[in-house]
Amino acid sequence: MSAQAIAHSMEELSAKALPASRKVCADKCAAEYRPLSSGFVSTFVSDWAERRQCNLSGHNALYARKQFKAGEVLCEFGWRDLLEYPTYLTVQTGEDKHILLAPEWLEHINHSCEPNVLFNTATFKLEALREVQPGDELCFFYPSTEWAMSSPFECKCCKPSCLGLIAGASQLSREQLGARRLTDFIANRLDERDAGASSDSPSNSNSD
Numbered sequence: 001m002s003a004q005a006i007a008h009s010m011e012e013l014s015a016k017a018l019p020a021s022r023k024v025c026a027d028k029c030a031a032e033y034r035p036l037s038s039g040f041v042s043t044f045v046s047d048w049a050e051r052r053q054c055n056l057s058g059h060n061a062l063y064a065r066k067q068f069k070a071g072e073v074l075c076e077f078g079w080r081d082l083l084e085y086p087t088y089l090t091v092q093t094g095e096d097k098h099i100l101l102a103p104e105w106l107e108h109i110n111h112s113c114e115p116n117v118l119f120n121t122a123t124f125k126l127e128a129l130r131e132v133q134p135g136d137e138l139c140f141f142y143p144s145t146e147w148a149m150s151s152p153f154e155c156k157c158c159k160p161s162c163l164g165l166i167a168g169a170s171q172l173s174r175e176q177l178g179a180r181r182l183t184d185f186i187a188n189r190l191d192e193r194d195a196g197a198s199s200d201s202p203s204n205s206n207s208d
């Protein structure tokens with residue numbers, strides 16, 4: 001189906017998808033960047049994804065139009081440009097390697113501390129981390145790909161495990177990262193960091 005824009009009313013919105021708990025969250029903190037209040041314009045960007053743009057803030061988010069099982073691939077991704085430095089739009093694929101995503105609309109995927117997708121930068125596939133239903137917002141955990149973000153922000157995902165300030169994996173402890181899936185690049189960087197930290201610790205230094 002070709003891309004088409006549909007204006008949704010507030011009534012349609014609340015009747016459609018938001019469970020009561022999410023509605024409270026949306027009312028409390030989403031107006032600034034999430035297109036869940038004041039209505040939104042929806043654009044079908046593919047047969048499985050829809051971009052919603054908030055009428056009030058102009059911020060975008062990407063929503064699923066299809067069901068995906070955990071582990072399923074939503075799409076392959078590539079890059080329009082490769083930068084040596086991060087921007088708020090880039091995804092890190094290696095040391096000094098930051099891509100501007102292709103297709104471009106993938107950059108509307110917001111961060112959540114309880115993500116449902118992962119940009120796997122080893123395979124260049126966008127993977128579902130758990131079951132995704134049509135109408136679910138697609139979110140990834142930004143520190144799963146980003147070591148040191150150019151534009152840290154205070155997270156508004158409103159999830160129970162929300163970490164607050166999101167600045168990249170370099171700013172998070174193992175405990176904070178928990179069991180979240182990370183790219184191979186970030187997992188390796190953490191191993192290097194923690195190996196460096198333990199060899200620096202006084203208990204490991206030979207003072208004899």
Ligand SMILES: C[S@@+](CC[C@H](N)C(=O)[O-])C[C@H]1O[C@@H](n2cnc3c(N)ncnc32)[C@H](O)[C@@H]1O
Nearest residue numbers: 059060088089107108109110111154155156157
């Ligand atoms: C690549 S953009 C994501 C899409 C963006 N919302 C848009 O309008 O196109 C990344 C920016 O979105 C905002 N953002 C994404 N997830 C967020 C979250 N959970 N809490 C607060 N801001 C978020 C931050 O400003 C971040 O720098």
